[in-house]
Amino acid sequence: MYILAIETTGAFASVALANAEWKNSKVTSFEILGHIDGNDKFSHLQNLTPQIQQILEESGLSIGDVSVIAVSHGPGSFTGIRIGVSTARALSQVLNIPCAAVSSLEAMALRQFWDGDREESRDVSEESVVCPIIDARRSQVYGGGFKAAEEVIPCGPYTVEEFMDAILAKGITEVLFMGDGIDKYQSLIEDLHRDKQMESCNIRYADAPVRYQDADTVAYLGAKAAAAGKLCGFEQLKPNYMRMAEAERKLKEKQKNG
Amino acid sequence: MADVVIRQATIEDAEQIFEIENMCFPDPWSLESIEYEFEENPRAFYVVAEHSGEVVGYAGLWWIEDEGHITNVAVKPGYRNRRIGEGIIDVLLDYTIHEGIRHHTLEVRRSNEPAINLYEKFGFQVEGVRKGYYQHNGEDALIMWRHASDEEIAEAIRMMEDRFTILAIESSCDETAAAVVRGGRTVLSNVISSQIDIHKAYGGVVPEIASRHHLDNINHVVRQALEEAGQAAGSEEPMTMDDIDAIAVTYGPGLVGALLIGLATAKAYALATGKPLIGVHHIQGHISANYIEHPDLEPPFMALIVSGGHTNIVEVTDYNECHVLGGTRDDAAGEAYDKVARVLGLGYPGGPLIDRIAKEGNPDAVEFKRVFLEKDSMDFSFSGIKTGVLNYVNSEKQAGREIHVADVAASFQQAVLDVIVKKTVDAARKMNKDKIVMAGGVSANSHLREMMESECKKHGIKLYYPSPILCTDNAAMIGCAAHYKYRAGGSDDLTLDAIPGLPL
Numbered sequence: 001m002y003i004l005a006i007e008t009t010g011a012f013a014s015v016a017l018a019n020a021e022w023k024n025s026k027v028t029s030f031e032i033l034g035h036i037d038g039n040d041k042f043s044h045l046q047n048l049t050p051q052i053q054q055i056l057e058e059s060g061l062s063i064g065d066v067s068v069i070a071v072s073h074g075p076g077s078f079t080g081i082r083i084g085v086s087t088a089r090a091l092s093q094v095l096n097i098p099c100a101a102v103s104s105l106e107a108m109a110l111r112q113f114w115d116g117d118r119e120e121s122r123d124v125s126e127e128s129v130v131c132p133i134i135d136a137r138r139s140q141v142y143g144g145g146f147k148a149a150e151e152v153i154p155c156g157p158y159t160v161e162e163f164m165d166a167i168l169a170k171g172i173t174e175v176l177f178m179g180d181g182i183d184k185y186q187s188l189i190e191d192l193h194r195d196k197q198m199e200s201c202n203i204r205y206a207d208a209p210v211r212y213q214d215a216d217t218v219a220y221l222g223a224k225a226a227a228a229g230k231l232c233g234f235e236q237l238k239p240n241y242m243r244m245a246e247a248e249r250k251l252k253e254k255q256k257n258g
Numbered sequence: 259m260a261d262v263v264i265r266q267a268t269i270e271d272a273e274q275i276f277e278i279e280n281m282c283f284p285d286p287w288s289l290e291s292i293e294y295e296f297e298e299n300p301r302a303f304y305v306v307a308e309h310s311g312e313v314v315g316y317a318g319l320w321w322i323e324d325e326g327h328i329t330n331v332a333v334k335p336g337y338r339n340r341r342i343g344e345g346i347i348d349v350l351l352d353y354t355i356h357e358g359i360r361h362h363t364l365e366v367r368r369s370n371e372p373a374i375n376l377y378e379k380f381g382f383q384v385e386g387v388r389k390g391y392y393q394h395n396g397e398d399a400l401i402m403w404r405h406a407s408d409e410e411i412a413e414a415i416r417m418m419e420d421r422f423t424i425l426a427i428e429s430s431c432d433e434t435a436a437a438v439v440r441g442g443r444t445v446l447s448n449v450i451s452s453q454i455d456i457h458k459a460y461g462g463v464v465p466e467i468a469s470r471h472h473l474d475n476i477n478h479v480v481r482q483a484l485e486e487a488g489q490a491a492g493s494e495e496p497m498t499m500d501d502i503d504a505i506a507v508t509y510g511p512g513l514v515g516a517l518l519i520g521l522a523t524a525k526a527y528a529l530a531t532g533k534p535l536i537g538v539h540h541i542q543g544h545i546s547a548n549y550i551e552h553p554d555l556e557p558p559f560m561a562l563i564v565s566g567g568h569t570n571i572v573e574v575t576d577y578n579e580c581h582v583l584g585g586t587r588d589d590a591a592g593e594a595y596d597k598v599a600r601v602l603g604l605g606y607p608g609g610p611l612i613d614r615i616a617k618e619g620n621p622d623a624v625e626f627k628r629v630f631l632e633k634d635s636m637d638f639s640f641s642g643i644k645t646g647v648l649n650y651v652n653s654e655k656q657a658g659r660e661i662h663v664a665d666v667a668a669s670f671q672q673a674v675l676d677v678i679v680k681k682t683v684d685a686a687r688k689m690n691k692d693k694i695v696m697a698g699g700v701s702a703n704s705h706l707r708e709m710m711e712s713e714c715k716k717h718g719i720k721l722y723y724p725s726p727i728l729c730t731d732n733a734a735m736i737g738c739a740a741h742y743k744y745r746a747g748g749s750d751d752l753t754l755d756a757i758p759g760l761p762l
Contacts, residue, residue: 043755045518045521045522045755045756046753046754046755047753048522048525049522049525049526049528049529049752050751050752050753052529053529053752063529063530078466078469078515079469079515079518082469082470082473082515082518082519082522083518083522085473086473086476086518086519086522086523086526087522087523087525087526088526089476089477089523089526090477090522090523090524090525090526090527090530091526091529091530093477093480093481094499094526094527094530094531095530234477235477235478239470239473241470245464245466245467245470246466247460247464247466247467248464248467251459251460
């Protein structure tokens with residue numbers, strides 16, 4: 001079965017095409033057939049459909065051969081999320097094929113545990129907790145912590161300080177940060193690490209080539225969702241913003257206060 | 259031949275065709291060759307004449323680019339001289355010309371005079387000879403050709419355009435809309451999901467919230483548009499993408515986050531179906547709403563576009579050609595209405611609210627300045643009058659006087675419309691246009707319509723405006739504009755991007 005994967009929640013978009021099989025709730029084979037990285041920052045709308053067309057052409061397939069659309073549905077850039085989700089929905093609607101809604105954080109973290117077609121450790125020790133953090137502006141991130149496939153810090157919106165507190169509370173000794181939250185908040189993270197006396201927790205940052213979102217792991221989580229029977233129709237495919245619109249938040253606050 | 263039906267042939271007819279073939283020709287086609295025509299040969303096209311359920315004649319051709327090579331024509335013995343052959347050829351030519359064939363050719367025995375006469379009657383002429391072509395007696399074959407006339411081609415193109423069906427999407431501001439438009443001006447469906455009640459709570463459109471709702475709604479709106487189009491076309495079934503010839507979408511101007519939902523969706527549809535993608539300018543759409551409303555309307559004319567986002571005077575010289583003569587230098591007219599409505603505590607959206615309450619007020623109660631800018635300028639400025647209203651309200655409040663909202667609304671509206679109407683009519687007269695076309699949300703304003711009607715009448719100008727449903731943002735107008743763009747050879751590739759400030 002061919003899985004088309006879309007990842008547009010970060011600054012650079014990517015698409016991947018995978019051939020996967022599954023049986024008894026398990027992915028039994030998985031192979032990436034094609035992958036295209038967007039070169040232009042935040043030009044997802046312009047490039048996404050041409051990239052899908054290109055990846056199919058290069059693989060000698062047509063869009064009608066695709067069985068599942070896997071899409072990273074957030075968190076991340078609101079606009080990016082919407083481009084990915086609306087493209088996935090429209091393809092699903094016209095082609096009458098199901099979608100897999102994949103967490104951008106989980107897919108990002110998987111890059112550290114995943115080596116091609118095997119879901120195994122790559123760059124991290126057994127103690128390591130991989131923490132993808134996506135910049136949510138004003139000292140906030142969308143983040144989570146993963147130890148292999150286990151979500152040890154729940155994915156959600158945090159201030160950077162709240163996130164450091166969560167690491168502290170879990171008694172984590174080895175953290176590998178990922179995501180564009182590093183680029184924005186590395187010095188804040190280090191200040192908090194010092195101020196909160198977190199000497200017992202060693203912090204590392206993922207290297208740039210494996211730091212950000214990527215469609216390959218979205219395709220893999222799409223295959224896992226298919227194996228687990230967790231696909232959905234286009235009507236059920238929803239964006240995962242993790243935060244309400246600023247105007248809505250202010251309005252609710254105003255209504256609450258009086 | 260009243261009881262004879264001529265229709266496209268199917269594989270079910272193969273055996274009866276084979277029988278007639280055997281009765282009529284000394285070297286007939288085998289049953290396998292005939293079946294091959296139906297099952298395998300993508301170029302083959304056959305029609306049969308049917309009488310009481312029995313096949314009594316047939317003809318076939320091979321479709322090669324714009325040529326139709328007629329392979330065989332036969333009428334069952336016992337049914338001849340009933341003009342059945344004539345009927346078959348007539349249908350075959352008519353149908354294939356409309357589907358794009360421009361040249362028809364066939365071979366006929368030199369001795370078969372009745373057939374040659376028949377073909378000549380249909381405009382075939384001998385253009386060559388194949389010596390000894392027929393194997394069983396070595397007889398010559400005459401090669402006859404028929405070339406479609408310019409009138410036939412024009413008629414075929416016109417009929418093709420009349421059938422051309424566009425699925426259109428519009429999401430540039432706060433309405434999520436989809437429509438199916440056939441032949442440019444026939445609206446088969448026009449579905450609009452308005453977010454106006456959601457944005458009322460914020461006193462205006464919040465881009466992030468609009469974008470979120472567009473995403474929530476768009477696929478359902480499209481589905482509903484296809485369902486309603488199916489019914490409108492007389493079918494029990496909803497339309498599918500197979501019934502659609504092209505996908506149209508607004509790509510600017512508008513809110514970028516809102517535009518991109520429509521665009522991403524339309525591009526994915528185009529990718530998934532291989533149908534052409536047609537990007538449409540939102541204002542071009544508003545103008546085209548009038549083509550839907552007024553089937554006789556054709557360019558050239560002067561257009562006034564007034565809405566929450568636009569105030570433009572545009573000279574429309576052809577379907578795809580226009581020149582912006584003037585626009586607003588600050589607020590759009592609809593924007594000024596919204597802001598003044600807020601100052602007067604009327605709510606959102608301001609246009610219809612002010613229009614309604616102004617009917618009860620005195621338009622001469624307060625003297626607001628009419629801003630005409632430089633002499634002969636066709637531009638607008640509405641920020642001054644907006645401030646004027648605010649200052650008036652504040653000073654009245656400070657003086658402890660009660661504000662008569664209806665009077666202020668009527669006076670504000672009069673000041674704005676005086677300028678709009680004068681500039682538009684002046685522009686039409688200056689550029690020698692005998693038609694003025696209004697478009698956009700504010701063109702639904704009743705006082706604007708009254709004033710414009712009376713000014714146009716004075717100067718012998720004919721006024722056009724769409725019904726309210728076509729004044730607001732909708733996708734039918736986008737489908738109509740797309741039709742004329744595509745007809746002129748315009749379409750877009752999948753790199754089409756949202757352009758928030760797209761110039762006209």
